[in-house]
Amino acid sequence: MQKYNELGFKAGLEIHQQLDTPKLFSGAPSFLRNDEPHYLIERKLHAVAGESGTVDSAVAYEAHLGKQFFYEGYRDTTSLVELDEEPAHSINEEALNTALTVALLLNCEIYPVTQVMRKTVIDGSNTSGFQRTVLIAHDGKIQTSFGDVRVATVCLEEDSARVISRDKNKVVYRLDRLGIPLVEIATYPDLHNPEQVKECALKIGEILRACKVKRGLGTIRQDVNVSIKGHDRVEIKGFQDPKMMIKTIDIEIDRQIDNIKKKKTTGDVRNAKEDGTSEFLRPMPGADRMYPETDLSLLRIGRQRIDHLKKHLPKLKTDIRDELRKKGVSEDLIELVLDESEVLDEFHTFLDIYPIDANLIAKMVTLWRNEFATKKKKTFYQIKEILSESVLAEVLRELADENIVSSDVKPILIKVLDGSSVKDALKVEKIDDNEIEKEIRSIIKEKPGMRANAYMGMLMAKHKGKLDAKKAMELINKVLS
Amino acid sequence: MVDIKFNFGDKVKLRLAHEEVEGIALESYDNDVILIKLKSGYNIGIPKENILDFHVIEEFKANKRTEKITFGKSKDKQSIGMVITGGTIAAKLDSRTGGVSWLTDTQEFVKFYPKVFEKVNVKKISVPFMVASENMTSEHWITIAEHVKEMLNDPEIKGVIVTHGTDTLHYTSSALSFFLRDLKKPVVLTFSQRSIDRASSDAELNLECAVEMSLSNCAEVVLVGHATQNDDFCYAYRGTKVRKMHSSRRDAFKAINCEPIAKVFPNKIEFLSKYNARSDGLTKVDSSFSDKVALVYYYPGQDPSILDYYLVQGYRGIVIVATGFGHVATGDDEHSWIPHIKRLIKQGVAICFAPQTFYGRLNPKVYSPGRELEKLGVIYLEDLLPETALVKLGWVLGHKNWRSLVREKMIDNVCGEFNELLTE
Incomplete structure (x- = not known):
């Protein structure tokens, strides 16, 4: 780490994560398609003078390319907004709330009033020639083992169209990705070594995954801004995996050291390659790329909305893990529960119904269904269809009302699997306490002078485990005393 | 509350409860908010009530780069005239105020549309007024016609382009079609649906094609705009047989009850139907117009006494936009339009029917x-x-000497407004 200090290493992260909500300014469905597009639109983009009347260097660079752009669309999922044929609709509420939730989890200050901006992009990846983006929060904080990293800004923006094919004068884009909400998180250059960059990226990743975000390849894009003393900032884009960050950054540091020797220290935008090297993508964009989205009024986020979101912040996995440990759930089960967000949701729902035994619930939503699947030669999903959330909830409510005991749960579920209605399955043979007491007395009479545990064994054997052990023990103790 | 005084464009510093904000103050349409452009380029709003301290740290200085852009006139290029009247095609974003404003002078027009000025000599540019098209009146149509005529009668000018807002463009194109008599050169109206500050603006192709059309052999009033959603070619539509059929798409205008006159590319024209050819001679303006005409859109159950209102108000002609083949309620009850129409006609009011279906006869x-x-x-x-019917009726009724000829004039095919051979 000493080495990085001496080099004057500074880095900041910029993370783009797709949200799992409808499109940001059209409400159109936001999923990628691989079926044959229904139509193709041809467009051209023109260089436009920026707000101050000057053409910005990055924009001018791309204007030189003078390409023909084609856009593939679908009649049922591509709206006129994506086609640049209709003004933006007002911002998607679900996406806004999700982005605000991310900002709150990053300990950011939310702007009460803000404005949707148009960021000039003329590589054709936006049919309009700009990307809509809105600054929603600032000055947050992420804890890492090397110290706090300040979050500079959180923005909510539209994703671009994806490239299908590209040649010299012609680019074909598909409009399915255009307009999918992206939350953009930018940190200050507070990262002092590659290890910290990776840790911080993972931490942000964990926060994002606690929110309503898309999963899978391409749904998160991570850029790192890197510089050492004597070299301009370089932006490395396109990390899919934080694991590659350390290697890539180390290679970039060597490149910058080499550049300093050659006195070529201008920053640029580079693309991270799989082997850890990076390639030139374009010059650094200048300022002057933004102007207001005149088709929308100011975005008022409002105190009430922020307060509501604060009250309903999702929990991070590390926090949930600690919590589950405290509730006595075993480590193996914790991992199984945390493995899938759906399972975790179910777990929480059930725990609300029956908070007494977290382990039982963890088993219900993980191990048991798998076990049943193997036993009944069905798929996990077939089991899940029969033992649905509502079925499990109903059984647990009976348990909470003490109409059944916890040892009844599994046999009841098996009965349901075997075709019994939930109502019938819940009719457990109830053996009257008095009956059991009578039995206990006769056992003790037969074989007197033994310990309580021994009587318990005999009693349970007789009832083939169908008795509530706790209750039985109580009764034995009562008789013995 | 803190005294907040500034001019748009000033660099200001605000103190809030937990932080200080520095940036450029912009115009905000919301009185309770100050809009600030941060250094990053993002705009944020600060509720005035949150401001504890406010001061201007640097006053706005107007950028005085008034470099004169010359049109690049050359003898090799042909000349055209241009009339600019407002609309999205002549509006831009004002960086200082954050609002949308008109291109203030022809210099700006040159800056935004350099390609036009490279391709032709724009010998004359006039800006009679800058008006959003929904605010236009017949007075505006007359003024445009006068400006167009002046240019057309300059022998060097091959044709005239009129830029205009889209909302009522088809009214203006109809008006010019009737007003400009003995038309010998092309008059091309064009527009944009996407503002010109965006790289995707449709204005560029529309203007390039408008230039091409203005140099063509077609001596008619035409509207030129995107043919489809693609940026490849435009259609030239006859001024009287075109209508805005979509609120936002580039190809908002459609030819109704006819083919477009031509397919116009930035560098060539393919004619699709007959047109009047260019010839020599002077063009006149005949713009007598009566504003005492109305459009009444018929709907089921409508109270026909609305017609009596127009009579009382001194209207001299009404275009009833009728259903189907040209029907309104004619039953025996109080909804029947028969007695009202009878009364108006008797009082000398011209009652015309035009199709609610737009398509068909x-x-x-x-x-x-x-x-x-x-x-x-x-x-x-x-x-x-x-x-078109409304505009024509106002034009016909504006002529005192045609008082007894209203029917004949209305059904006379003056400038291709009727198509006797519907093929679709």
């Missing part, structure tokens, strides 16, 4: 109510668009 003969209405003296305007 009216025909009073098919059903008996139509025959009855025709007998009363209703003028059935065949396949004429309602908006």
Whole structure:
């Protein structure tokens, strides 16, 4: 780490994560398609003078390319907004709330009033020639083992169209990705070594995954801004995996050291390659790329909305893990529960119904269904269809009302699997306490002078485990005393 | 509350409870908020009530780069004239105020549309007014016609382009079609649906094609704009047979009841239907116009006494946008339009019917109510668009010497507003 200090290493992260909500300014469905597009639109983009009347260097660079752009669309999922044929609709509420939730989890200050901006992009990846983006929060904080990293800004923006094919004068884009909400998180250059960059990226990743975000390849894009003393900032884009960050950054540091020797220290935008090297993508964009989205009024986020979101912040996995440990759930089960967000949701729902035994619930939503699947030669999903959330909830409510005991749960579920209605399955043979007491007395009479545990064994054997052990023990103790 | 005084564009510093904000103050339409452009380029709003301290740290200085852009005139290029009247095509974002404003002078027009000025000599540019098209009146149509005529009668000018807002462009194109008599050169109206500050603006192709059309052999009033959603070519539509059929798409305008006149590319034209050819001679303006005309859109159950209101207000002609083949309620009850139409016609009000369907032709003969209405003296305007019908009626009624000829004039095919051979 000493080495990085001496080099004057500074880095900041910029993370783009797709949200799992409808499109940001059209409400159109936001999923990628691989079926044959229904139509193709041809467009051209023109260089436009920026707000101050000057053409910005990055924009001018791309204007030189003078390409023909084609856009593939679908009649049922591509709206006129994506086609640049209709003004933006007002911002998607679900996406806004999700982005605000991310900002709150990053300990950011939310702007009460803000404005949707148009960021000039003329590589054709936006049919309009700009990307809509809105600054929603600032000055947050992420804890890492090397110290706090300040979050500079959180923005909510539209994703671009994806490239299908590209040649010299012609680019074909598909409009399915255009307009999918992206939350953009930018940190200050507070990262002092590659290890910290990776840790911080993972931490942000964990926060994002606690929110309503898309999963899978391409749904998160991570850029790192890197510089050492004597070299301009370089932006490395396109990390899919934080694991590659350390290697890539180390290679970039060597490149910058080499550049300093050659006195070529201008920053640029580079693309991270799989082997850890990076390639030139374009010059650094200048300022002057933004102007207001005149088709929308100011975005008022409002105190009430922020307060509501604060009250309903999702929990991070590390926090949930600690919590589950405290509730006595075993480590193996914790991992199984945390493995899938759906399972975790179910777990929480059930725990609300029956908070007494977290382990039982963890088993219900993980191990048991798998076990049943193997036993009944069905798929996990077939089991899940029969033992649905509502079925499990109903059984647990009976348990909470003490109409059944916890040892009844599994046999009841098996009965349901075997075709019994939930109502019938819940009719457990109830053996009257008095009956059991009578039995206990006769056992003790037969074989007197033994310990309580021994009587318990005999009693349970007789009832083939169908008795509530706790209750039985109580009764034995009562008789013995 | 803190005294907050600044001019748009000033660099300001605000102190809030937990932080300080520095940036450029912009115009905000919301009185309770100050809009600030941060260094990053993002704009944020600060509720005035949150401001504890406010001061201007640097006053706005107007950028005085008034470099004169010359049109690049050359003898090799042909000359055209241009009339700029407002609309999205002549509006830009004002970086200082954050609002949208008109291009203030022709210099700006040159800056935004350099390609036009590279391709032709824009010998004359006039800006008679800058008005959003929904605010136009017949006075504006007349003024445009006068400006266009002046340019057309300059022998060097091959044709004239009129830029205009889209909302009522088809009214203006109709008006010019009727007003400009003995037209010998192309008059090309064009527009944009996407603002010109965005790289995707449709203005570029529309203007390039408008230039091409203005140099063509077609001596008619035409509207030129995107043919489809693609940026490849435009259509030239006859000024009287075109209508805005979409609120936002590039190809908002459609030819109704005819083919477009031509397919126009930035560098060539393919004619699709007949047109009047360019010739020599002077063009006149005949813009007598009566504003005492109205459009009444008929709907089921409508109270016909609305017609009596127009009579009382001194209206001299009404275009009723009628259903189907040209019908309104004619039953025996109080909803019947017969007695009202009868009364108005008797009082000398011209009652014309135009099709609510836009597509297709009216025909009073098919059903008996139509025959009855025709007998009363209703003028059935065949396949004429309602908006064109209104403009034509105002023009016809504006001529005192045509008082006894209203019917004849209304059904006379003055400038291709009727299509006798519908093929679709």
